[in-house]
Amino acid sequence: MFSLTDPVKNMRAATIEEEHQALLQFLYLAPVGLAQLTTDGEIVMINPLSAQLLMPLSRDGSLNNLFTTLETVAPELRHLCASFAKPYGMICDAARLPVNAGVPGKSDPQILSLTLLKLDATRLMAVLSDVSVQVKRERQLQQHEAWFNAILHGMTDYALVSLNGEGGIEQWNESLKRVTGLEEADVADRSYSVFFPDGTTTKDNLADRLHEADLNGWSLQEGYCRRADGTRFWASTLITPLRLGNDDAAHAVAIRKDMPDSHSYCLVIRDIHEKREASESRRKELLCDHLTGVANRRAFFDAAELELERMRRSPRPLSLVLFDADSFKSINDRYGHPVGDAVLRHFAATLQETFRQVDVVARIGGEEFAVILPSTDLPAALAASERLRAAVEDACVEIDGVRIRYTVSGGVASMDADVSSLDELIKRADTALYDAKADGRNCIRTWKAGHVRRLKMVMS
Numbered sequence: 001m002f003s004l005t006d007p008v009k010n011m012r013a014a015t016i017e018e019e020h021q022a023l024l025q026f027l028y029l030a031p032v033g034l035a036q037l038t039t040d041g042e043i044v045m046i047n048p049l050s051a052q053l054l055m056p057l058s059r060d061g062s063l064n065n066l067f068t069t070l071e072t073v074a075p076e077l078r079h080l081c082a083s084f085a086k087p088y089g090m091i092c093d094a095a096r097l098p099v100n101a102g103v104p105g106k107s108d109p110q111i112l113s114l115t116l117l118k119l120d121a122t123r124l125m126a127v128l129s130d131v132s133v134q135v136k137r138e139r140q141l142q143q144h145e146a147w148f149n150a151i152l153h154g155m156t157d158y159a160l161v162s163l164n165g166e167g168g169i170e171q172w173n174e175s176l177k178r179v180t181g182l183e184e185a186d187v188a189d190r191s192y193s194v195f196f197p198d199g200t201t202t203k204d205n206l207a208d209r210l211h212e213a214d215l216n217g218w219s220l221q222e223g224y225c226r227r228a229d230g231t232r233f234w235a236s237t238l239i240t241p242l243r244l245g246n247d248d249a250a251h252a253v254a255i256r257k258d259m260p261d262s263h264s265y266c267l268v269i270r271d272i273h274e275k276r277e278a279s280e281s282r283r284k285e286l287l288c289d290h291l292t293g294v295a296n297r298r299a300f301f302d303a304a305e306l307e308l309e310r311m312r313r314s315p316r317p318l319s320l321v322l323f324d325a326d327s328f329k330s331i332n333d334r335y336g337h338p339v340g341d342a343v344l345r346h347f348a349a350t351l352q353e354t355f356r357q358v359d360v361v362a363r364i365g366g367e368e369f370a371v372i373l374p375s376t377d378l379p380a381a382l383a384a385s386e387r388l389r390a391a392v393e394d395a396c397v398e399i400d401g402v403r404i405r406y407t408v409s410g411g412v413a414s415m416d417a418d419v420s421s422l423d424e425l426i427k428r429a430d431t432a433l434y435d436a437k438a439d440g441r442n443c444i445r446t447w448k449a450g451h452v453r454r455l456k457m458v459m460s
């Protein structure tokens with residue numbers, strides 16, 4: 001009521017009126033359902049969202065009393081309020097009320113959340129919201145967790161490891177110890193390289209597998225894995241990216257726009273030495289040279305193309321060395337073909353001993369071998385090739401009581417911006433090998449611009 005005589009009173013009354021209007025507007029627009037009640041549940045004031053949420057529960061289409069409206073889903077509510085002795089406070093906090101059970105395959109159950117506050121001796125405030133989506137998500141998470149736990153602990157032959165985006169080990173199941181013998185202290189916060197014997201992986205090579213898992217959905221390899229005691233076993237290792245489901249991804253993006261992408265992987269290690277024995281002969285037949293046991297031409301070209309592809313995707317050095325036994329014809333002529341074969345086997349074994357396991361040693365011609373050296377630049381490839389040459393020179397091969405010494409020559413080339421294909425890289429290494437032969441044999445030469453020479457059997 002405005003007073004004609006007291007302007008201060010008038011101003012205060014206007015302010016109160018404005019605040020009242022603002023409060024009503026807030027109640028009207030609030031993104032949660034709000035209702036003011038008497039302690040008997042009579043609804044004194046209700047905002048539109050509350051009315052919308054409660055209407056499906058009303059039997060006669062009216063919303064006069066909250067306790068009556070919620071009788072079917074929360075029959076204890078009236079008693080709960082009546083027995084709340086404190087002068088004010090929270091009567092119930094986010095109680096979940098099942099509005100309807102949904103239709104399997106058609107609609108989800110609808111769940112309301114109700115918080116009831118006692119404001120004073122005569123007034124209650126109800127806060128209502130629809131939490132159906134949140135409840136659904138929670139249930140999905142629980143199901144996923146149960147499913148994951150069943151896999152994690154039920155599969156005793158499979159070591160399961162979760163990796164972060166850089167290949168760091170984050171979690172593992174109990175089977176890891178059974179399969180590898182490795183304990184927490186051996187793996188926690190380490191790179192997943194700990195699962196492989198020394199020399200069988202490089203930093204690039206480990207990153208490649210993660211990239212390939214992203215590109216193809218998985219990366220599967222068979223090869224040696226390492227046990228805690230240093231012994232090795234033949235295993236299959238499967239890496240798959242762990243992706244959030246579409247709904248979850250959208251949700252995660254919506255709430256965590258500021259966070260970097262939390263990329264992770266699952267690594268599954270399985271001891272398959274028995275399977276390996278069964279498939280070994282077939283694998284050898286397809287990919288190994290029958291005389292020396294190293295990779296054959298087909299395996300060489302496959303491996304070289306793969307390395308080139310990896311290098312193009314994520315640039316890093318790559319070298320190739322071609323080796324050729326010197327004057328091998330004279331060994332054959334002097335000691336006979338079988339002795340020549342034994343020398344070739346010795347040559348192959350020395351190559352495998354000298355180079356790393358990530359390097360691919362292949363026999364690509366009669367007495368000619370190739371080695372692919374991933375993540376290796378020209379000086380490092382030259383140094384390794386020189387070690388090989390010296391090892392052969394120093395060795396004395398004894399075959400059927402005959403002691404034979406022999407030497408080898410090598411040509412080294414590395415990928416650079418001017419080399420666009422595997423053929424060109426091979427041509428360069430072959431030119432360098434020719435230089436080594438021309439320089440008197442038993443030496444290693446690197447490719448130099450301007451040298452052009454033979455295109456022997458490697459290209460055929």
Ligand SMILES: Nc1nc2c(ncn2[C@@H]2O[C@H](COP(=O)(O)OP(=O)(O)OP(=O)(O)O)[C@@H](O)[C@H]2O)c(=O)[nH]1
Nearest residue numbers: 324325326327328329330332337340341366367437
């Ligand atoms: N024992 C044996 N000899 C082989 C095999 N494949 C190729 N050869 C021989 O290797 C010899 C290669 O001779 P050349 O190409 O003339 O070369 P080289 O005598 O090694 O002379 P440089 O390469 O110039 O040092 C030939 O006598 C082939 O018969 C094989 O599988 N076993």
